[in-house]
Amino acid sequence: MTMTTNLTNQAHPALVLDVQDVHKHFTLHLRDGRTLPVLQRVSLQVHAGECVALVGASGQGKSTLMKCLYGSYGVGGGRMLVHTPDGTLDMATATPHQVLGLRRRDMAYVSQFLRAVPRVPAIDVVAERLLQADPRLSDVGATASDADWAEAAQAARARAAVLFARLNLPAALWELPPATFSGGEQQRVNIARGFIQPARLLLLDEPTASLDARNRRVVIELIEEAKAAGTAVVGIFHDEEVRDAVASRCIPMPTIGHDSQCTAAPATLQAALQPETLTP
Numbered sequence: 001m002t003m004t005t006n007l008t009n010q011a012h013p014a015l016v017l018d019v020q021d022v023h024k025h026f027t028l029h030l031r032d033g034r035t036l037p038v039l040q041r042v043s044l045q046v047h048a049g050e051c052v053a054l055v056g057a058s059g060q061g062k063s064t065l066m067k068c069l070y071g072s073y074g075v076g077g078g079r080m081l082v083h084t085p086d087g088t089l090d091m092a093t094a095t096p097h098q099v100l101g102l103r104r105r106d107m108a109y110v111s112q113f114l115r116a117v118p119r120v121p122a123i124d125v126v127a128e129r130l131l132q133a134d135p136r137l138s139d140v141g142a143t144a145s146d147a148d149w150a151e152a153a154q155a156a157r158a159r160a161a162v163l164f165a166r167l168n169l170p171a172a173l174w175e176l177p178p179a180t181f182s183g184g185e186q187q188r189v190n191i192a193r194g195f196i197q198p199a200r201l202l203l204l205d206e207p208t209a210s211l212d213a214r215n216r217r218v219v220i221e222l223i224e225e226a227k228a229a230g231t232a233v234v235g236i237f238h239d240e241e242v243r244d245a246v247a248s249r250c251i252p253m254p255t256i257g258h259d260s261q262c263t264a265a266p267a268t269l270q271a272a273l274q275p276e277t278l279t280p
């Protein structure tokens with residue numbers, strides 16, 4: 001299917017993510033195969049330009065849902081449709097090849113922890129994301145020359161440097177591998193990698209957990225810029241100040257085993273809650 005909806009149409013923003021009745025349980029193989037239900041009847045929609053915050057108590061499956069949306073975890077049932085100009089992909093049934101293709105250009109994920117390849121400088125960890133997304137370099141049949149690669153790499157490193165400067169990452173660290181960086185420094189590398197390539201769908205799992213107030217404000221700005229550019233954002237923000245600043249809507253995670261109950265959201269969020277978007 002080909003999408004014809006204009007992302008920049010503010011009156012009718014395009015549907016980007018359509019999660020329908022997703023279920024998931026973990027099988028605990030070291031515990032006699034016991035099953036642990038984690039997600040039950042999760043449904044939500046996210047449109048271009050909005051940020052939907054997942055809320056719920058610790059252990060309710062928010063991070064698990066993020067990993068399912070990103071294609072790292074499989075699901076037991078339901079659909080997770082991601083609409084792009086090239087068509088629609090159901091992450092519940094997508095092949096690894098399709099998942100990698102979507103991640104390359106249309107979907108970004110900022111996880112709580114940086115998993116960088118050892119010995120790669122921080123600036124290249126971030127710049128690489130742009131190179132992967134460049135069709136001249138990465139598409140099947142691409143015929144980029146060494147000079148094209150060098151030019152693209154230089155431009156990507158320059159863009160990474162701009163983001164690092166915005167995120168107040170000391171320049172002395174840019175050429176060092178991030179394995180020994182502090183938690184907050186690693187998180188800023190992760191954020192720069194997540195934001196450097198404009199994405200249609202951006203998944204943020206606690207992006208400000210290790211940051212000071214100044215850098216939290218930068219992340220709020222980056223999220224607002226992404227929304228303005230038409231990115232659909234799904235986020236987990238335990239920091240209520242950040243959540244209140246960026247969330248267009250909050251969606252409570254369904255409570256396992258309670259068919260029609262939603263977990264109560266913090267008082268500051270009650271007004272923003274729209275339970276009708278959830279199928280408990």
Ligand SMILES: Nc1ncnc2c1ncn2[C@@H]1O[C@H](COP(=O)(O)OP(=O)(O)OP(=O)(O)O)[C@@H](O)[C@H]1O
Pocket residue numbers: 026036038056057058059060061062063064065
């Ligand atoms: N790989 C796994 N194998 C088995 N159980 C898991 C796995 N990952 C998560 N769980 C369990 O699934 C449940 C949901 O975990 P998850 O991390 O998604 O919760 P959360 O809502 O994001 O919590 P928090 O707000 O504390 O980060 C927890 O009970 C957790 O122990």
